[in-house]
Amino acid sequence: MQKSLRIGQILYTNVLPVYFHFDKERFNGRIEFVRQVPAKLNQALACGEIDLGVISSFSYAEHASRYLALADLSVSAKGRVGSIFLFSKRPIEALDGARIALTNTSATSVNLLKIILQTFYGLHVTYVTQEPVLAEMLRDADGALLIGDDAILAKLQGGPYHVYDLGELWHRFTGYTMTFALWAVRKEVIGEHADLLREVHEAFLASKEKTRQNLIPLVDYVNGQLGGGKELWYQYFRGLMHDFRDEHRTGLEYYYRCAAELGLLPAPVTVSVWEHPGCQSHITLTK
Known part of the structure; x- marks a missing residue:
């Protein structure tokens, strides 16, 4: 029997547009969510305790030979990020x-x-x-x-x-966007769970799009949990970007070059993206 797919979720509101409308019932026990702060999820993916999930983009760079980024998913901002x-x-x-x-x-x-x-x-x-x-x-x-x-x-x-x-x-x-987090998957998981991974990816993209079309339910939920006023959360979510396209990759890879120049990374890193057939993202894939 194939084991369930373990998926990491950051315990912050900045990822909620991708998770808020995620259709869990569609998967009928085939997936399991693990919720933690970024540093803990970074470690969990590196140790194989989860199979995929949102991690710090710096952690992606540290393990780039072992990971692929899921197409068109990130936590990014072009200017003010607000958190x-x-x-x-x-x-x-x-x-x-x-x-x-x-x-x-x-x-x-x-x-x-x-x-x-x-x-x-x-x-x-x-x-x-x-x-x-x-x-x-x-x-x-x-x-x-x-x-x-x-x-x-x-x-x-x-x-x-x-x-x-x-x-x-x-x-x-x-002048670049900054990508703070990526949805990454360990390469060996792709072979083990290719069909399920495709379904999960589609569900993430669908949740993102549904949130983009109507922010009201998400804002109401977050304001009810944390307060601060609805206008704060409208402004916050409108300032975030959850796509990962060419402009995001360019900014992120420049960040990696800057990190390498300071010795924070051993060398600059190129982002490699996993995209299932039929996925309509807007990024030039690394072959």
Whole structure:
């Protein structure tokens, strides 16, 4: 009997457009969802504890020889992302020699911050990794990086901080989109579950499209769970992109080159995409 397909889901609202209308009943026990923060899902896919799912795009690069990205799925932004913030006690230009606390839930954003501060601003800072609690992070640090719902809620609470959106900074310096997460599958899973994988991929794309056509149910749900006001969530979801097309690949591969230049990756990485026959994505596939 073929085992079920184990699928990772990040515990943040930024992936919900791809999962919110996912038709689970269609699969009748053939799939299992595993929900965790990005860092945990990164580890789970690398260890074979899940078969596919949304992971940090930096983690994809670390295991690119073993993974393929599912076509036309990502968490990206062209400019402001709205959920990845550097909270700083002083202006970003004045952070030379600073101590920055990093969330322990991320990989992509942690390394994006290092690229922004070192490559774009020419700053030299030291880092410490902590649980994502802003007050604790800033107790002994000059700045703190938060992502996802932790970042959104911390910004809503306000405070005497300078707040910088990393998606906005990346776009300002490069002009590129930034892809924070990809849906990735381990290569050996494709042979074992090709037909089921095709169905799952189609269901993800259908959920994304249904959300795109009508944001109201998703916004109502998230506002009911987290508060903040519906207008906040409309603005947030409209600023996110869940496609993965040529412009997203170009921006992501430039990020990988920047990471390699700083020694964060051993070498630049090219994204390889899995696409089943009949899938209507808009990306030039890597053969």
